[in-house]
Amino acid sequence: MFKYQILIPSSILILWLILAILGPWFPLEPNHIILPNILQPPSLSEWLGYDDLGRPVLDRLMMGARTSFFVAFGVITVSLTVGTLIGTISGWFGGYIDLIIVRIMDVFLAFPGILLAIALSGILGPGIENVVFALSVVGWVGFARITRAQTLSLKHREHVLAARALGASIPRILRYHIIPLLMAPLLIEATFGIAGIVIAEAGLSFLGLGVQPPAASWGSMIRDGTGYMLVAPHIVLAPGLTLLLVVLSVNMLGDKLRDKLDVKSQ
Amino acid sequence: MPSFIISRLLSTLTVILGVITLIFLLIHLVPGDPVQAMLGETATPTDLEALRQALGLNQPLFTQWWQYMTHLLQGDLGTSLYSQEPIIDIMIERFPATLELAIAGLLVAILIALPLGSIAALRKDTIYDNSAMVFSLLGVSIPNFWLGPLLILLFSLTLGWFPVSGRENFLSLILPALTLGTALSAILARMIRSTLLEVLNEDYIRTARAKGLRESAIVIHHALRNASLPIITILGLQLGTLLGGAVITEIIFAWPGIGQLTIESIQRRDYPLVQACILLISVSYVLINTLTDVLYAWLDPRVRYSV
Numbered sequence A: 001m002f003k004y005q006i007l008i009p010s011s012i013l014i015l016w017l018i019l020a021i022l023g024p025w026f027p028l029e030p031n032h033i034i035l036p037n038i039l040q041p042p043s044l045s046e047w048l049g050y051d052d053l054g055r056p057v058l059d060r061l062m063m064g065a066r067t068s069f070f071v072a073f074g075v076i077t078v079s080l081t082v083g084t085l086i087g088t089i090s091g092w093f094g095g096y097i098d099l100i101i102v103r104i105m106d107v108f109l110a111f112p113g114i115l116l117a118i119a120l121s122g123i124l125g126p127g128i129e130n131v132v133f134a135l136s137v138v139g140w141v142g143f144a145r146i147t148r149a150q151t152l153s154l155k156h157r158e159h160v161l162a163a164r165a166l167g168a169s170i171p172r173i174l175r176y177h178i179i180p181l182l183m184a185p186l187l188i189e190a191t192f193g194i195a196g197i198v199i200a201e202a203g204l205s206f207l208g209l210g211v212q213p214p215a216a217s218w219g220s221m222i223r224d225g226t227g228y229m230l231v232a233p234h235i236v237l238a239p240g241l242t243l244l245l246v247v248l249s250v251n252m253l254g255d256k257l258r259d260k261l262d263v264k265s266q
Numbered sequence B: 001m002p003s004f005i006i007s008r009l010l011s012t013l014t015v016i017l018g019v020i021t022l023i024f025l026l027i028h029l030v031p032g033d034p035v036q037a038m039l040g041e042t043a044t045p046t047d048l049e050a051l052r053q054a055l056g057l058n059q060p061l062f063t064q065w066w067q068y069m070t071h072l073l074q075g076d077l078g079t080s081l082y083s084q085e086p087i088i089d090i091m092i093e094r095f096p097a098t099l100e101l102a103i104a105g106l107l108v109a110i111l112i113a114l115p116l117g118s119i120a121a122l123r124k125d126t127i128y129d130n131s132a133m134v135f136s137l138l139g140v141s142i143p144n145f146w147l148g149p150l151l152i153l154l155f156s157l158t159l160g161w162f163p164v165s166g167r168e169n170f171l172s173l174i175l176p177a178l179t180l181g182t183a184l185s186a187i188l189a190r191m192i193r194s195t196l197l198e199v200l201n202e203d204y205i206r207t208a209r210a211k212g213l214r215e216s217a218i219v220i221h222h223a224l225r226n227a228s229l230p231i232i233t234i235l236g237l238q239l240g241t242l243l244g245g246a247v248i249t250e251i252i253f254a255w256p257g258i259g260q261l262t263i264e265s266i267q268r269r270d271y272p273l274v275q276a277c278i279l280l281i282s283v284s285y286v287l288i289n290t291l292t293d294v295l296y297a298w299l300d301p302r303v304r305y306s307v
Helices: A002-025 A057-095 A095-109 A114-124 A128-154 A158-164 A168-207 A218-226 A234-261 B002-029 B032-039 B045-054 B063-073 B088-121 B127-141 B144-160 B171-197 B202-211 B215-252 B258-267 B271-299 B301-306
Strands: none
Touching: A002 A218, A002 B127, A057 A095, A057 A128, A057 A218, A057 A234, A095 A128, A095 B002, A095 B045, A114 A128, A114 A168, A114 B002, A114 B215, A114 B258, A114 B271, A128 A168, A158 A168, A158 B127, A158 B171, A168 A218, A168 A234, A168 B215, A218 A234, A218 B144, A234 B127, B002 B063, B002 B258, B002 B271, B032 B045, B032 B144, B088 B127, B088 B171, B088 B215, B127 B171, B144 B171, B144 B215, B202 B215, B215 B258, B215 B271, B258 B271, B271 B301
């Protein structure tokens, strides 16, 4: 039982990764419109049928995998780097620097959910870069908060004092004596972060604020399909189920990871 | 207690000041000329200049910020570029719908989570517990913009029980509230389960059992009551999150609240109105959080002495 709980979600995520990276080398035709096939249900020749413009749903789904993957990893990379840097600086130096940074973090935390991302991408206009930017602006705070709290307690540990006594420079101490010890909580935050970002990207695209047509996103596929739910439910079911599977897999692995690394949830 | 409230209010005030400043800066993020973006390509130079004057965009940044703040304090949120109405009137008209939806979503979440979390804790490691946790995992993973259409497909289009969209009567509230409340119910059920499991190990529960109290009395009067504090905190924090999540839910169900207004004004490039919508939701969120903190401190004296 235990094995399957890791094996199945990992396989789903590996499939996601392969589709995202190798997508351009598959013979996909996500934008090929075949008018007689409009709203055609799934069949043996085209497994997931066709959408409202007569484009193959499976091909668009695979292109959508690429969109969500690149947004997720782009946002995680940016917010992890920025958040860790700001968090360690705040925790290490304390005093006024800490006070100001904590206030700034409070302001960013004062926006509920993806509201700030909606506002930012609404104002900047649609496009994948703007989505990455908007979600990173929201995402860095989580990492900064964790790093700051951990740094505050770590900086009084004996091994850090020893390093200081030996005359190690501050960047060196942060790099070799503090940040390696932050890896477990950061890894868990990043895992759950991926789940949140995948949903947020699809949500922004659902609202028409994400990637621009004809590029595919699972969110915009759901939006386009909602008008045809009675006649062609597969257009909504396929991207939604895919999205659910990916997010579910990430959350399951996150839970297992948290149990394994034994980090108290906040 | 008074000093706790004052210190909380002061920090709330600085956060709100920061939030207003951040939202004020949003309009300066519009790529290119914001005035041109708002009026479109057909606008004459006179129109552009007039709007620039009206929004104060030709003044130094600090002056603009100062004007924005003083106008806000006087309850003046500006005028909508699209409808030319005062924004404050539009807000007053739209906000009750969002509040109604958020509270209904919260109720749905509690109604699902309370029995689910309690049964999971009381029947730990049984099929009940496992199914409750599977539901919880599904609930946090399912995107509301997919759940909403699925509910419409099943309950409105196929069974015909509820209206597809709009805000007419009580029935039209059910599906949006379910869509909005599901994710929260999943988080809450987990939270109730773990808090209850902790509480059930306490000495006073053993004492209650030894007294020969009925199991239902033990759970309701002794366990749930002590577990209620962390649950109230989560509820307070999540009510604000519901306000944010309401944006997508309102779009799915054409619910005439602030969320729908936000997206409409983004599409119409009515940026002063976008700013006002974001401001209203986030300030409500901050205020709800502060209220939760104070309530928590009032309910549990240990909190106010430790600060």
